[in-house]
Amino acid sequence: MLHTAASPCRGCRTCGSVSVVASSASNDTVIRHHPVTHPLTPHPTNQFWRPEPLGGPMQCAICLYRAPHGVAGHSSRCCPLGKTECRHQLHEENPFYLAGPCVNVGCVHNQRCLRCHSIGHTMYTLKLTATRWRVTMDGRAVPVTGHLQPPLNASDFMCPLATDSLVRRVVADVHERANSGAD
Structure with a gap:
């Protein structure tokens, strides 16, 4: 896979990571996101970050x-x-x-x-x-x-x-x- 830094997307405002465009031999373009590991960083690939609940604070069931x-x-x-x-x-x-x-x-x-x-x-x-x-x-x-x-x-x-x-x-x-x- 060939990564090109010339074609990054906007990326995350908090961590600054960017998506890179990868080209394969068949000229298909695939978007890959840089993995973020900090739990408080809002990022689409961060498995630890969760948004606030829509209803506000948690309610006891x-x-x-x-x-x-x-x-x-x-x-x-x-x-x-x-x-x-x-x-x-x-x-x-x-x-x-x-x-x-x-x-x-x-x-x-x-x-x-x-x-x-x-x-x-x-x-x-x-x-x-x-x-x-x-x-x-x-x-x-x-x-x-x-x-x-x-x-x-x-x-x-x-x-x-x-x-x-x-x-x-x-x-x-x-x-x-x-x-x-x-x-």
Whole structure:
């Protein structure tokens, strides 16, 4: 391949790399971009750079928290309301069911709810429903993301004594803690 410096394209404004025109024996012209490795450089061939999301800051898919400008906030991975029911305790026809016994000693199926005093969930344990959760290709249960997700309500929680007003207060407390930066 023959590279000609006389015919570069505009290139990247940040790193200054340019595309070079390569000529082959069949006189076909191929554009090749110079690879950029700096993660913050916006360039079409930089595999590490990602543009800002179109909707602004990231939104938690569980509690729907969206951090204001200048606040780190949280994602669904570290949401305080991210505890779900034990997948080993579900019925076999449930799409979230995992076969075999649960070997996690600290699993939610061994914990007692402080509100209804039954064993098998806590006050904040979420139900695994197809409207809020999905199973990935590797078998993990992850929250469904989307802008049309309704806010959490009492039917999303395992505790039968959870009310919509309690859920609104809990979600408001989670959002307030996220705004203050407390863990």
